[in-house]
Amino acid sequence: MLQIIGLHAYYGMIHILQGVDLDVGEHEIVGLLGRNGVGRSTTCKAVMGLVAARGSINWRGRNIVGLRPDQIAHLGIGYVPEDRQVFPTLTARQNLELGLKRAGRFGRWRFADIYDLFPNLRDRQHVLAAQLSGGEQQMLTISRTLLGDPDLIIVDEPTEGLAPKLVARVGEVLREIARRGIAILLIEQKLTIALQISHRLYVMGHGRVVFTGTPAELAAEASVRRQWLEV
Numbered sequence: 001m002l003q004i005i006g007l008h009a010y011y012g013m014i015h016i017l018q019g020v021d022l023d024v025g026e027h028e029i030v031g032l033l034g035r036n037g038v039g040r041s042t043t044c045k046a047v048m049g050l051v052a053a054r055g056s057i058n059w060r061g062r063n064i065v066g067l068r069p070d071q072i073a074h075l076g077i078g079y080v081p082e083d084r085q086v087f088p089t090l091t092a093r094q095n096l097e098l099g100l101k102r103a104g105r106f107g108r109w110r111f112a113d114i115y116d117l118f119p120n121l122r123d124r125q126h127v128l129a130a131q132l133s134g135g136e137q138q139m140l141t142i143s144r145t146l147l148g149d150p151d152l153i154i155v156d157e158p159t160e161g162l163a164p165k166l167v168a169r170v171g172e173v174l175r176e177i178a179r180r181g182i183a184i185l186l187i188e189q190k191l192t193i194a195l196q197i198s199h200r201l202y203v204m205g206h207g208r209v210v211f212t213g214t215p216a217e218l219a220a221e222a223s224v225r226r227q228w229l230e231v
Ligand SMILES: Nc1ncnc2c1ncn2[C@@H]1O[C@H](COP(=O)(O)OP(=O)(O)O)[C@@H](O)[C@H]1O
Pocket: 011, 016, 034, 035, 036, 037, 038, 039, 040, 041, 042, 043
């Protein structure tokens, strides 16, 4: 459904993405791995129209390069950025309502579905987002994105800074979201949940894809892990 071909992006004079090729199929969980600074977030932002890019980003056969972020979201691509953008002075519930507004209606997800997925948010719905823990803010951002009824979500480092128990929980939740028919492009640095839940993986190094394969194939490629992933 998403097909990125020969994607290039620059920050000023610096050539960040140097011909990225990447596909996500319907219902697929695809992991995009790499060390800090290799261009994973820039790839996400290019797909979402948040950084200028050259190349093709085909979404269901249509090239979306050059569209505005709101147009891209409206076509069914949801984005959970790495910096958990909750509205701190609104309650959790109000944050969720903002996600809903973007779609203007309920789609696959109603508040009850969200609260089933994240029981914590049901208990904490009237708490200001600023007072939620890092894990709860992450859940809130994912939920708000789901209420926009996307067919694909791009989730940028959702486990960053979370305790191991919460990391595992994020993995379970993403799997449950995928079970409901939503494709996922999961950005991670560590192998933990990406190896467990992804159908296919890409590894990026220096603005390029340096490995593509299944989790089992990556697990067998010690040299790829050593060169491009381990710190
Ligand atoms: N707004 C920006 N302006 C200039 N350089 C940036 C900006 N954002 C990221 N970079 C640089 O681009 C490179 C890729 O960054 P990024 O895509 O965020 O990497 P990753 O998400 O894989 O850690 C890094 O060298 C980073 O320092």
